[in-house]
Amino acid sequence: MQLEVKTDESFRVPYRFSNSPEALARFPFPFPDDSYMYSVNLEPHVRTGSGVFANAFDIDEHYVGECADRARALAEQPGVHYVSLPHMMQAQWDVLELIMESYAGDFPQVFELRKQGAQWNWVNRLLGIDDRFTFGDPASLPMEPFEYISRQAQGDWVLLEERDQTLYIGAGMTTERADYSIRFDLGMSWHEFHGPVPLAHELGVFDKALKFMLRLRTNHPVRRLNWTTTVFPRLETSAETLPDWGPNRTMVTPDNAGETVHLRVELQPLHRLPRSNAIVFPIRTYLAPLGELVTNPAWGRRLYRVMSSLHQELVDYKGMTRYHAAMVQYLSRFADASS
Amino acid sequence: MLITGIKSRPVYDRLTPFPEALLHLVVGQGSGGTAMSRLIAEIAPGADIEVMYSTESFTGQNHLAALKDAAPGRFDWFASNAALSQALHDRLSQAFMGTRLYLAGSESFIGLAMKVARQFDLNADEVLREHCGSLVRRVWCVHCDTYSENITQRVFSCSGCGKPLVVRDHYSRLMGAFMGVQGDAEVPGELPEASELDT
Numbered sequence: 001m002q003l004e005v006k007t008d009e010s011f012r013v014p015y016r017f018s019n020s021p022e023a024l025a026r027f028p029f030p031f032p033d034d035s036y037m038y039s040v041n042l043e044p045h046v047r048t049g050s051g052v053f054a055n056a057f058d059i060d061e062h063y064v065g066e067c068a069d070r071a072r073a074l075a076e077q078p079g080v081h082y083v084s085l086p087h088m089m090q091a092q093w094d095v096l097e098l099i100m101e102s103y104a105g106d107f108p109q110v111f112e113l114r115k116q117g118a119q120w121n122w123v124n125r126l127l128g129i130d131d132r133f134t135f136g137d138p139a140s141l142p143m144e145p146f147e148y149i150s151r152q153a154q155g156d157w158v159l160l161e162e163r164d165q166t167l168y169i170g171a172g173m174t175t176e177r178a179d180y181s182i183r184f185d186l187g188m189s190w191h192e193f194h195g196p197v198p199l200a201h202e203l204g205v206f207d208k209a210l211k212f213m214l215r216l217r218t219n220h221p222v223r224r225l226n227w228t229t230t231v232f233p234r235l236e237t238s239a240e241t242l243p244d245w246g247p248n249r250t251m252v253t254p255d256n257a258g259e260t261v262h263l264r265v266e267l268q269p270l271h272r273l274p275r276s277n278a279i280v281f282p283i284r285t286y287l288a289p290l291g292e293l294v295t296n297p298a299w300g301r302r303l304y305r306v307m308s309s310l311h312q313e314l315v316d317y318k319g320m321t322r323y324h325a326a327m328v329q330y331l332s333r334f335a336d337a338s339s
Numbered sequence: 340m341l342i343t344g345i346k347s348r349p350v351y352d353r354l355t356p357f358p359e360a361l362l363h364l365v366v367g368q369g370s371g372g373t374a375m376s377r378l379i380a381e382i383a384p385g386a387d388i389e390v391m392y393s394t395e396s397f398t399g400q401n402h403l404a405a406l407k408d409a410a411p412g413r414f415d416w417f418a419s420n421a422a423l424s425q426a427l428h429d430r431l432s433q434a435f436m437g438t439r440l441y442l443a444g445s446e447s448f449i450g451l452a453m454k455v456a457r458q459f460d461l462n463a464d465e466v467l468r469e470h471c472g473s474l475v476r477r478v479w480c481v482h483c484d485t486y487s488e489n490i491t492q493r494v495f496s497c498s499g500c501g502k503p504l505v506v507r508d509h510y511s512r513l514m515g516a517f518m519g520v521q522g523d524a525e526v527p528g529e530l531p532e533a534s535e536l537d538t
Contacts, residue, residue, distance in 0.1 A: 164463075181481050181518065184479065184481065184509070184511045184514065184518050185511070186511075186513055187511070187512060187513035188347060188511065188512070188513075191346055191347075192346060192347035192510075192512075193347070194346070195345065195346030195347035195508075195509055195510075196346075196347075196507070196508070196509050201346060239481045239518070239520055240481050240482060242481075242482075242520055242521055242524040243482065243502075243521050243524045246521075246524030246525040247524070247525060247526070249525050250525055250526055322525060
């Protein structure tokens, strides 16, 4: 893939965000059916096509803007977006290695990794980084290895450790989280941190997904998509800053929903890590305003059907209660589009 | 016994003796005193038992006298939960293999004591927790990082930043607290209906 990266995007007021036709064409549209309910939608993460499934960890034209937004969030609220328990250091090195090797292998024009034993040289041309460090020696990096690499990696990253037949959150870099607190969720088990999700527990989704996850083997990653919506292209929608972005939910009308409401799709390519036996849970977020998505008539029609039939508990859980009706009214204009 | 639909909230136990224990460390607060006395009576005579009790209580339940009588060995009491957690920390740092911990009291107290126990890697096979007394909650404000104690209402004013917080049914064991988020973040002044936290 030819990587044309934008350099002037803003995910805060004043927003400067849009998808190029190429980015929209590869948008991971998450609805295979006209209705949506939780399911164990895990599949092997095999390289597929030339879109977002072509790489171990996808990056796209929003890479530079997202890294800048992450740096800003971390500077504005230290300790709020990045956390790691003391015993996660081995998993931290594991994930640094996995991201560096994946990026360098998949995007050799912009990332380079040279190794001489434990002496590593990491080059990131998109962010102008050329660093040498000793793999395994935290003192050779300016910060913890997980923070170091996830500041240069698109999307959120959560590290899960396995104990007592379940998975616990041991660390996270989450400047793009959808209305939760990583400080609060730190140390929670699989069923605990999924606790607030409605309906899915009763459907057995989390029991089945956990069984699947515990069987995850190194070099055999799996992936799934998840989705929600956000008003305006704001990535940092943490529980902590709800007062900053909550009022946006009152601003949606049927006439502006095409520009204000953004579908927010999370690509989650889960990998078992080789030394620590931890699992890395990336949440790579793709944003697109509804107005961009409906330019594809099949997507417009499907969005109308999915959103208009969405279970009320999911409407509430995803924070759409206040603008769901306006969004559906907007989408109804595309209900009968022929493909 | 407290059982709710809150998936992240611990399911508490009923205190019964660990038969393999070399030392029974019986620790509690306020209303937990009844469960502690009951447990002590069930432990085989001659076993090594130590009791720690805090008289701090939201509802005013005090079982100090009864516990003093029931405790066959070392007995320490404290005027506050904070003082008891410090003493528990000191005691566990001297503890040997075979120590088993029993906790009884409010959820807030159990959460605090478990934070101490976790520092010593006491796991589920070594600790029992019995919830006693009222259903008040300890709530962490996600906005200002302050803990408010003994919360009984779904909507309340944060003791740190004063924001009107809604208590989410989501519990963090590491914090020993529920989460509070601003209730009128979308439209100032527009809050969910006031209601009592009855679980």
